[in-house]
Amino acid sequence: MAAKKPTKKPNVSADELKGFYRDMLLIRRFEEKAGQLYGMGLIGGFCHLYIGQEAVVVGLEATAKEGDQRITTYRDHGHMLACGMDPKGVMAELTGREGGYSKGKGGSMHMFSKEKEFYGGHGIVGANVPLGAGLAFVNNYRDNDHVCFTYFGDGAANQGQVYETFNMAALWDLPVIFVIENNKYAMGTSQTRSTSSKDIHTRGEAFGIPGETVDGMDVIAVRDAGQKAVEHARAGKGPYILEVMTYRYRGHSMSDPAKYRTREEVQKVREKSDAIEHVRELLLSGKHATEEDLKAIDKETKEIINEAADFARESPEPAIEELWTDIYATETPQNA
Amino acid sequence: MATEILMPALSPTMEEGTLAKWLVKEGDTVKSGDIMAEIETDKATMEFEAVDEGIIGKILIEEGTEGVKVNTAIAVLVEEGEDVPEDAGKTEAATSDDEEKDEKSEDGDEEETTSAPDEQEVKAARAAAPDGPDPKAAAAPEPDWPEDTEIRQQTVREALRDAMAEEMRRDDSVFLMGEEVAEYEGAYKITQGMLDEFGAKRVVDTPITEHGFAGVGVGAAFGGLRPIVEFMTWNFAMQAIDQIINSAAKTLYMSGGQMGCPIVFRGPNGAAARVAAQHSQDYAAWYAQVPGLRVVMPYSASDYKGLMKTAIRDPNPVVFLENEILYGRSFDVPVMEDFTVPFGKARIWREGADVTIVSFGIGMSYAMEAAEKLSENGIEAEVIDLRTLRPLDYDTVIASVMKTNRCVTVEEGWPVASIGNHLSAHIMTHAFDYLDAPVLNVTGKDVPMPYAANLERLALISTDEVIEAVRQVTYR
Ligand SMILES: Cc1ncc(C[n+]2csc(CCOP(=O)(O)OP(=O)(O)O)c2C)c(N)n1
Ligand SMILES: [Mg+2]
Numbered sequence: 001m002a003a004k005k006p007t008k009k010p011n012v013s014a015d016e017l018k019g020f021y022r023d024m025l026l027i028r029r030f031e032e033k034a035g036q037l038y039g040m041g042l043i044g045g046f047c048h049l050y051i052g053q054e055a056v057v058v059g060l061e062a063t064a065k066e067g068d069q070r071i072t073t074y075r076d077h078g079h080m081l082a083c084g085m086d087p088k089g090v091m092a093e094l095t096g097r098e099g100g101y102s103k104g105k106g107g108s109m110h111m112f113s114k115e116k117e118f119y120g121g122h123g124i125v126g127a128n129v130p131l132g133a134g135l136a137f138v139n140n141y142r143d144n145d146h147v148c149f150t151y152f153g154d155g156a157a158n159q160g161q162v163y164e165t166f167n168m169a170a171l172w173d174l175p176v177i178f179v180i181e182n183n184k185y186a187m188g189t190s191q192t193r194s195t196s197s198k199d200i201h202t203r204g205e206a207f208g209i210p211g212e213t214v215d216g217m218d219v220i221a222v223r224d225a226g227q228k229a230v231e232h233a234r235a236g237k238g239p240y241i242l243e244v245m246t247y248r249y250r251g252h253s254m255s256d257p258a259k260y261r262t263r264e265e266v267q268k269v270r271e272k273s274d275a276i277e278h279v280r281e282l283l284l285s286g287k288h289a290t291e292e293d294l295k296a297i298d299k300e301t302k303e304i305i306n307e308a309a310d311f312a313r314e315s316p317e318p319a320i321e322e323l324w325t326d327i328y329a330t331e332t333p334q335n336a
Numbered sequence: 337m338a339t340e341i342l343m344p345a346l347s348p349t350m351e352e353g354t355l356a357k358w359l360v361k362e363g364d365t366v367k368s369g370d371i372m373a374e375i376e377t378d379k380a381t382m383e384f385e386a387v388d389e390g391i392i393g394k395i396l397i398e399e400g401t402e403g404v405k406v407n408t409a410i411a412v413l414v415e416e417g418e419d420v421p422e423d424a425g426k427t428e429a430a431t432s433d434d435e436e437k438d439e440k441s442e443d444g445d446e447e448e449t450t451s452a453p454d455e456q457e458v459k460a461a462r463a464a465a466p467d468g469p470d471p472k473a474a475a476a477p478e479p480d481w482p483e484d485t486e487i488r489q490q491t492v493r494e495a496l497r498d499a500m501a502e503e504m505r506r507d508d509s510v511f512l513m514g515e516e517v518a519e520y521e522g523a524y525k526i527t528q529g530m531l532d533e534f535g536a537k538r539v540v541d542t543p544i545t546e547h548g549f550a551g552v553g554v555g556a557a558f559g560g561l562r563p564i565v566e567f568m569t570w571n572f573a574m575q576a577i578d579q580i581i582n583s584a585a586k587t588l589y590m591s592g593g594q595m596g597c598p599i600v601f602r603g604p605n606g607a608a609a610r611v612a613a614q615h616s617q618d619y620a621a622w623y624a625q626v627p628g629l630r631v632v633m634p635y636s637a638s639d640y641k642g643l644m645k646t647a648i649r650d651p652n653p654v655v656f657l658e659n660e661i662l663y664g665r666s667f668d669v670p671v672m673e674d675f676t677v678p679f680g681k682a683r684i685w686r687e688g689a690d691v692t693i694v695s696f697g698i699g700m701s702y703a704m705e706a707a708e709k710l711s712e713n714g715i716e717a718e719v720i721d722l723r724t725l726r727p728l729d730y731d732t733v734i735a736s737v738m739k740t741n742r743c744v745t746v747e748e749g750w751p752v753a754s755i756g757n758h759l760s761a762h763i764m765t766h767a768f769d770y771l772d773a774p775v776l777n778v779t780g781k782d783v784p785m786p787y788a789a790n791l792e793r794l795a796l797i798s799t800d801e802v803i804e805a806v807r808q809v810t811y812r
Binding site for chain 2: 028029032033035036038039040041044045046051093096097102103104105106107108109110122123124125126155156158159160161186187188189193194195249254255257259260263270317318320322323324327
C-alpha cells in the first residue's frame with residue numbers, strides 16, 4: 001500500500017492541488033450518495049463503488065489532453081466524473097432514467113460519452129483491454145498524438161486477452177497506457193491467491209513494454225508516473241504499463257459482505273493512507289488553503305451531488321418505445 | 337438540520353433485516369465512512385456506514401431488533417447544538433421517498449436469496465418470474481421417485497450442492513473448479529461447505545481466466561478426471577465457448593471414438609434482475625444446437641439434484657444451465673440413497689386436454705402460473721417441462737400435442753432460432769394433421785436486456801403473454 005509520503009516538497013501548484021482535492025471529493029461524495037440510493041432501492045443490479053481509489057483516475061486525468069481516450073471496467077463512476085461527464089447524467093443512469101447517459105438502458109456498468117472520449121463502462125472482465133488498444137490503433141492510423149488510457153483490475157490482469165493485447169500493442173507501437181488498478185482483490189480473491197507473480201507491472205517485459213508500480217494513494221505520484229507514460233506513448237514509443245497500488249474501501253459491489261479481509265485492514269488504509277486526507281494535509285500544511293476554504297469546497301461538492309441525486313430521482317423512466325431503439329444504427333425493422 | 341438515518345437495503349433483494357449491533361451511541365460524532373451499525377440480512381452480516389456528518393441525536397431502533405423494514409428511520413442525526421425534533425422517527429418504510437419500492441413488493445417475489453457478493457441475485461426488482469405454484473400442490477403426474485418415498489423441502493441451491501458432494505464422495509476423480517468456488521463458497525453460495533469437506537485439491541479456486549480454465553478442465557477430462565467447471569455466470573463462458581465447443585464437444589468424433597470428454601460446465605444462465613445486457617443472456621438455444629454436447633436446464637430442485645448427478649456420471653460434455661432466481665426456491669426432493677433423473681425424459685407437471693404448454697428452466701414458473709389462471713377460466717393446460725434440451729424428449733411433446741391439438745412454447749431466450757422455433761418445426765413435421773392452430777412461441781424480446789426497470793419488465797416474458805398465446809391457439 002501507500003509507502004511513506006515523500007517528504008520533499010511536491011512539484012505541484014496550489015491551484016492544481018485544490019483541483020485534485022475537489023475532483024477526488026466529488027467522486028467520493030458521488031459514490032457515497034450512490035450507495036445511499038442503492039440502499040433505498042432506487043438503484044438496482046450491480047453497483048461497484050470506487051471509494052478509496054479516487055487518486056488513480058484523478059492523477060491520470062491530469063495528464064490527459066483534449067482528444068485522448070479512456071476506457072474502463074464496470075467500476076466506472078469515478079472515471080466518468082474525472083473526465084468531466086455530468087454527475088447528473090451519471091447518477092440518472094444509475095437510477096435507470098431517461099436523463100442518464102445511456103437513457104437508462106445501460107446502468108452502472110455500461111455508460112459511455114462520445115463527447116468526452118469515454119468508451120465505457122464494460123461488464124466483462126478483461127474485455128475492455130483489447131478495446132483500449134483498438135482505440136489507440138485509431139490514433140496511429142489517423143497519425144495524431146493522442147493516447148488511450150485503458151484501465152483494468154488486478155483480477156482482470158490474468159485474462160488471456162490482456163496478453164494478446166500486450167503483444168499487438170508492442171508490435172504496433174500503439175499509444176496506450178495500461179493502467180492496472182491493483183486494489184489487492186478481485187471480488188473475494190486476493191492477488192496472492194490468483195496471480196503467480198507478485199508484480200503485475202513486469203508482465204509486459206516479455207513483450208518489451210516498460211512498466212512500473214505507482215503509489216495510488218498519492219495523487220501527485222500518480223500524475224508524475226502518468227506524465228512519463230503519456231510522454232512515452234505520445235512520442236510514438238508504444239504502450240506503457242502502470243500498476244497503480246490502491247485499495248477499495250467498500251465491498252466488491254453493494255451486496256458483498258467482504259468476509260475475505262478484516263475490518264482492521266480496511267480501517268488501517270483509511271486512517272493511514274487515504275488519498276483525499278493526504279491532499280487535504282498538503283493544502284493546509286503548505287498554507288495553500290484554510291479550513292474555511294476546504295469547508296467551502298465540501299459544501300459546493302455536496303450541493304452538486306444533491307442536485308445530481310434529485311435529478312436522478314425526478315428524471316422519468318425511459319419511454320417504452322426505447323425498448324426497440326438503438327439496436328441497429330439504421331432504422332431497419334426487426335425481423336421478430 | 338436533523339436528518340433521519342434510514343434502514344438500508346444492503347443487497348438487491350433485501351426487504352427487512354435485523355439491526356444486530358450499534359457501533360455508535362447517542363452523542364457520538366460521525367463522519368462519512370464511519371461504520372455505525374452491523375445489520376444482518378437473511379444471509380450475511382453487513383456493515384452500515386455513515387454518509388452524512390453529524391452527531392447521533394437519538395437511536396430509534398434498539399440493537400437486536402429483528403424484521404426492521406428497509407427505509408424505516410433507525411436513528412436521527414443532528415448538527416452541533418441542535419435538538420432532536422419531536423417528530424423524529426416518524427418515517428416508516430413505505431412512506432419514504434421511493435414509490436419504486438412499493439412497486440417492487442407488489443411484484444412480490446418473496447423468495448430468498450443468498451448473500452452472494454456482486455454477481456448476485458437481484459431479484460426484488462424483478463417483476464416477472466412468479467414463484468410458481470405451491471410445490472406441494474403441484475401434484476406431478478409422473479414423479480421421478482417411488483410413491484412412498486420420504487419427501488423434504490429443499491432449495492435448488494442445496495439440491496445442487498448435495499448432488500455435487502454426493503458424487504464427489506462416490507468417485508474421487510470428480511473435482512470442482514471455478515472462480516470463487518472454494519474459499520468464498522461460490523459467488524452465489526452454491527458450493528457451501530465443499531472446500532471444508534473435500535479440501536483444496538478437489539475444490540479449486542481459479543483466477544479470472546475462463547478460456548484458460550475451461551481448457552484446463554477439458555484437458556483434465558481427456559486425461560481421465562471428471563471435472564465440474566463452474567462459470568460464475570454463463571455470460572462469462574462466452575470467453576470460453578471455443579473450448580466448450582471445439583475441444584469438448586467435437587473431440588470424441590474427431591478421434592474416431594477414442595477420446596471422450598466427461599466434463600460438466602455449470603453456472604447460472606439467463607436474466608437475473610437489473611444487471612443489464614452483458615449479464616442477462618439465455619444460452620439455451622445456442623448450446624442446444626451443438627452435436628456432442630448434452631444440454632440440461634432444470635426447473636425444480638429435485639431435477640437439479642437428479643440431473644446434476646446424471647451429468648457428472650455422463651461420459652459426455654454436459655452444459656448445465658442453472659438460474660439465479662431459482663436458486664433460493666424450495667421444492668419437494670425425495671430422500672433417497674441415490675436419486676438420479678435420466679437425460680431425455682420430460683416431466684409432465686400438470687395434465688390437461690385443451691392445450692400443451694412446453695417450457696423448461698425459469699420459463700416453467702410462467703407456464704405453471706399461466707396454467708393455474710387459465711384453469712380458473714376453464715382452460716386446462718398440460719404443462720411439460722423438457723428438463724434436458726439435448727437429448728430432447730420429442731415423444732412426450734408429440735403425444736401431448738396429439739391429445740390437445742394445440743401448443744404454446746415458453747422460454748426466456750431470444751425469439752430467433754429459439755428452442756420454441758425448433759419444437760414448432762418438429763411438431764409441424766410429426767403431428768401436422770393433429771394441429772388445430774399454429775404453434776406459438778412465447779420468448780424474451782428481440783433486444784439486448786435493458787437496465788431500466790420498466791424496460792426490463794417488458795423485455796422479459798410474462799405470465800400474461802403466456803395466457804394471451806393460449807387464448808389465441810384455443811380461439812377463446
Ligand atoms: C469474464 C468475466 N468473468 C467474471 C466476471 C465476474 N466478475 C466481475 S468483477 C470480478 C472481479 C474483478 O476484479 P479486478 O479485476 O481486480 O477488478 P476490481 O473489481 O477489483 O476493480 C469478477 C470475477 C465478469 N464480470 N466477467
Ligand atoms: Mg481488484
